[in-house]
Amino acid sequence: MSNDGPRKLETCDDTCPDTAIIGRAKAVKLRRPKFDFKTFTPHWARNREFAQALNAGSPIPTCIEPYLNQVMRRAADTLGPAYSRLRQDITLFIGQETAHYQMHARYDEAMATNGYPRVREFAAQMKATYQRFLTAKSLKFNLAYCAGFETFSQAYAYYFYEAIDDLFAGADDTTAAKVWHWHLAEEFEHRSVCHEAAKALHCGYAARLYGLVYAFFHLSVQTKRILHYLLEVDRARMSAQEIADSRRSERRYQRRASLYLLPRILRMALPFYDPRRQRTPRGLDAYLQRIEQEFAS
Numbered sequence: 682m683s684n685d686g687p688r689k690l691e692t693c694d695d696t697c698p699d700t701a702i703i704g705r706a707k708a709v710k711l712r713r714p715k716f717d718f719k720t721f722t723p724h725w726a727r728n729r730e731f732a733q734a735l736n737a738g739s740p741i742p743t744c745i746e747p748y749l750n751q752v753m754r755r756a757a758d759t760l761g762p763a764y765s766r767l768r769q770d771i772t773l774f775i776g777q778e779t780a781h782y783q784m785h786a787r788y789d790e791a792m793a794t795n796g797y798p799r800v801r802e803f804a805a806q807m808k809a810t811y812q813r814f815l816t817a818k819s820l821k822f823n824l825a826y827c828a829g830f831e832t833f834s835q836a837y838a839y840y841f842y843e844a845i846d847d848l849f850a851g852a853d854d855t856t857a858a859k860v861w862h863w864h865l866a867e868e869f870e871h872r873s874v875c876h877e878a879a880k881a882l883h884c885g886y887a888a889r890l891y892g893l894v895y896a897f898f899h900l901s902v903q904t905k906r907i908l909h910y911l912l913e914v915d916r917a918r919m920s921a922q923e924i925a926d927s928r929r930s931e932r933r934y935q936r937r938a939s940l941y942l943l944p945r946i947l948r949m950a951l952p953f954y955d956p957r958r959q960r961t962p963r964g965l966d967a968y969l970q971r972i973e974q975e976f977a978s
């Protein structure tokens with residue numbers, strides 16, 4: 682396969698194909714919503730600790746998704762002629778991930794310029810880690826890591842669409858909510874691509890399970906470090922009582938998220954997990970239709 686196709690997609694310009702069918706799943710589309718961060722405020726939700734938990738997650742796709750694209754480009758170059766369909770899927774995957782990490786880079790910059798400049802430092806550290814993975818680790822490791830990340834991202838798609846409407850309600854600014862809903866909807870759309878590429882390149886169940894566990898703990902540590910920093914900045918301006926309330930709110934939110942996400946991630950770690958057979962989260966298709974209408978050019 683020529684390297685030119687995926688590299689063009691990296692810029693997500695008009696050379697991108699717009700749709701494809703991934704496996705037995707629905708059509709996957711490239712969308713380029715024009716969310717802007719002009720009205721963005723870091724404390725965009727009524728529950729500040731919830732807002733900061735999501736803000737702390739934004740540098741993860743900014744850094745991991747360019748790496749995903751590089752790994753999948755290597756996979757596409759390695760796949761034999763029998764996998765032309767999967768290579769097409771990878772091309773579309775790269776187009777979606779490119780739009781995601783570009784949007785999250787803007788999100789991170791909005792955080793950095795609104796009182797949290799060390800977000801840039803955390804992102805630089807993560808990018809260096811992924812560069813090291815690309816240089817020092819095998820394709821099998823990188824595929825397993827990517828497939829693991831893509832797998833547990835599905836649990837977040839259900840979480841955002843089905844479990845936390847109350848936390849999004851009454852937000853001062855809806856930019857972050859829109860970005861995350863769009864992103865996770867497209868993660869759901871292309872959920873089978875890394876999994877299929879890993880399987881096609883002899884990355885068996887044990888390796889994929891290792892990749893899922895490794896990616897989950899690796900990214901949990903990164904997210905916790907960023908969240909700790911964001912809340913430390915917030916708490917520097919709080920009274921002792923406000924700090925105690927904030928800590929209580931953070932613990933309550935983390936418990937709620939873990940209780941929802943962990944059982945689902947464990948189910949996705951089972952050997953018979955097939956991403957193509959997962960039901961669509963409620964409201965996901967309707968949300969994507971709204972996005973397409975809102976940003977129809």
Ligand SMILES: [Fe+2]
Nearest residue numbers: 742746778781
């Ligand atoms: Fe993504």
Ligand SMILES: [Fe+2]
Nearest residue numbers: 778831868871
């Ligand atoms: Fe993805």
